[in-house]
Amino acid sequence: MKLATTLKITAAAACFAALAGCQDLKPIQAQIDDLKTSVSKLSGDTAKASSDAAAANSAAASASQAAAGAQSTANQALSLAQSHQSAIDAINEKIDRVFKKSVSK
Secondary structure: OHHHHHHHHHHHHHHHHHHHHHHHHHHHHHHHHHHHHHHHHHHHHHHHHHHHHHHHHHHHHHHHHHHHHHHHHHHHHHHHHHHHHHHHHHHHHHHHHHHHHHHHO
């Protein structure tokens, strides 16, 4: 009989300990739920950041192409300006020769 009573008390203590342990899981479960929410939010933020980075990369590539086109146009304008300057120098030289001939007569 003493063994049965001891066994009942031990079983009751084990049930009490199990119930006390279950109550301790509720705050942990709340923390787990908070973590799940945070992970979901971070996953969305990461996807948005990745999308924004891809858009920025595309814009940078377009800007680079536009800059290359502008550089090409500037190089063409410089070449044309140098060509015109050479022609102007040649005309000025001819005018100077004609003027010197007319003055020397």
